[in-house]
Amino acid sequence: MSDIGPRVLIVDDQELIRTGFRMILTARGIDVVGEAGDGAAAVEAERRLRPDVVLMDIRMPGLDGIEATRRILARTRDCRILMLTTFDLDRYVYAALTAGASGFLLKDVTADHLAAAVRLVGTGDALLAPSITRRLVQRFATESETPALHRDLTALTPRELEVLTMLGRGLSNTELAEALTLSEATVKTHVARIFAKLDLRDRAQAVILAYETGLITPSA
Incomplete structure (x- = not known):
């Protein structure tokens, strides 16, 4: 990890969101090393740029964020993935966590919370503080027929x-x-x-x- 914080790759199919997140993180001393607009591009960009943290949208055309997460983490254990979603209780989020993501954020997160979350995950920890994460796990882990x-x-x-x-x-x-x-x-x-x-x-x-x-x- 660089001295100014984790190196971050932003993945979202909406350019406006990518631009906004880049501005927020850069203003807070976090190095944004690249962007990708879909899952396939994210897998390629991660391999090429070797970021510490990937901010990964879940729902994208083509290869979605869950499968991109699986492919990235099958190749490396050095990258942490933080999922982005517009839904706070979402089966896709649970699937992402089981795929190896280190937590998730809602897209309407505050700027300071976004930066703090990226730094936390960049240290190797998981973003589990919000009680909603535990509710998510309680709901879907107990519903799952196949662990x-x-x-x-x-x-x-x-x-x-x-x-x-x-x-x-x-x-x-x-x-x-x-x-x-x-x-x-x-x-x-x-x-x-x-x-x-x-x-x-x-x-x-x-x-x-x-x-x-x-x-x-x-x-x-």
Whole structure:
């Protein structure tokens, strides 16, 4: 990542939105390295430009944002994808998260929130703070007949299962450390081991997995 922040690729089929987002991010010291107007162009641009973060529209003509996300993340684990949508509870958003996206934003997000979200995802974290993200996962993870993430939890220790359950509820590392009376360094080690054992990209997939495996129920 560059010193001024994550390098960003903006993908949207509306030029006006791409231009607006570019102006917002550039004004806040974030390097926009390119734009793409559809999913196929996004896959090519990511391969060529190697951005840290892709702002990806979900619904686009031709190759949509979900399939573009799958193709990008099948090739690299160094890129984070932040989905853009006009719908706050949208099955497409859930599909994008299971494909490996690190979170999503509504297109009417404020300028400061957009920049903060890009920086957060650029650090390797997932955008899970809005309660709507958890409602989304609760709704679609429990409706799904076929789990989107197939993982064997038997490889986890009892402590790691406890940490994964708390991750699923959206707790930060600081909150986990306080709840478990551990240092943040120890919590980070547990989280890293969970991700490695279960082949998870970030907290977004950890939340989905916690619901789909029944570690957390919608009423929990």
